[in-house]
Amino acid sequence: MAALHADACGAMETERRGIETAARPRADGVRPRERATLAPMIRRAHASAPFIVLLPLALAACATQAIPPAPPAAPATLAPGTPPPPAETLLPKVPQPPERPVAPPSVTDPAIPLQRRIDAFVDYTAQTYGVDPAFIRTTLAQAQYQQKIIDAITRPAEAVKPWRDYRPIFMTDARIQGGVAFYNENRAALDRISAETGVPAEMIVAIIGVETHYGRITGNYRVIDALYTLAFWHPKRAPFFAGELAQLFALVKEEPQLDINGLKGSYAGAMGFGQFMPSSWRNWGKDGDGDGRRDLLTHKPDVFASIANYFVAHGWQRGGPVVARATRAADGVDFALGSLDPIYPLSGLAARGYRPQAGEPVGDGATLLSLDGEAGKEYWFGYRNFFVISRYNRSPMYSLAVYQLSQAIRNGAS
Secondary structure: OOOOOHHHHOOOHHHHHHHHHHHOOOOOOOOOOOOOOOOOOOOOOOOEOOOOOOOEOOOOOOOOOOOOOOOOOOOOEEOOOOOOOOHHHOOOOOOOOOOOOOOOHHHHOOOOOHHHHHHHHHHHHHHHHOOOHHHHHHHHHHOOOOHHHHHHHOOOOOOOOOHHHHHHHHOOHHHHHHHHHHHHHOHHHHHHHHHHHOOOHHHHHHHHHHHHOOOOOOOOEEHHHHHHHHHHHOHHHHHHHHHHHHHHHHHHHHOOOOOOOOOEEOOOOOEOOOOEOHHHHHHHOOOOOOOOOOOOOOOHHHHHHHHHHHHHHOOOOOOOOOEEEEEEOOOOOOEEOOOOOOOEEHHHHHHOOEEEOOOOOOOOEEEEEEEEEOOEEEEEEEOHHHHHHHOOOOOHHHHHHHHHHHHHHHHHHO
């Protein structure tokens, strides 16, 4: 959802600001990962950033951080004089799960008096998810409006960081060694989940490391306050957040061990090691050890299984490549693609002057990244599994940083 301030996605204030500004414009006010996480969560990208040739950067609050729905990505735009790729050469998009439901206008229209909207929310949640209306009313009566949440989510956009400044936020010795230690401490559970799902253990660890510093910083806002505030006092994203508030009630009905008034998370309502929004928890949360619960707050087997399941549900390909460093021919054509979908055949990219470097993996289709690195322009092919990582956080730099961190963790843990 997956970035932002300390409690928004579970990172320290100074680091999260750096992540946020690097990942996307702040016009939407929500981190890209609203994830998985917000994990778990937007399906489309926003306005394009100047340093990425291919893609409009988008939202977060988190696998996961699930991200709120956003306008569809703009169609591919090419440099003047560049012929568009023939439509018949494009590959199919990676199939995706259905969009998560949003709350109806009777709940979210700011022209309707607040109490009437709350009454409509009670009816909507009770009818949609079978939750006791009295429980909903009692819980909402205890929820508190938090101005600091509105301040955080509406803070003006800040300067966007280039890749050369974004990468060092994640690729530090402390984060790499922390990931190696976390992997070694939990190797049996991680390797079991990896064998079952095809999602590499080091990728699961890297997501946790980026999202919450390996579970150390998961957010200090009451989730009920965060979602209540954003559902009824943030009209721009009210349909999404009111939908997540309803999903929170459905979640505690399904997982009775959860105390709805005691849950803590980001200012956008993302929770746990992997910063899952309520809808992501419900849709892709997994019981990783057969104890009959899905505890994504503290129970690592469930956390690992859920992050892997999120990847699988969004199209992860066992053993498939993620990225390849690419070269551009001297006469290569500048062009921009409208999304991260890996729908461009490598033959078409080669015709425009872009090829994988020697020894790099090759996939069926890719998208093209152009990033400003320390030594100048860097070109990358993003394959299907790269696209899947981006479903956790729509920023392509986030996805590349997660991948590179995962490789450093794997090398250190070998």
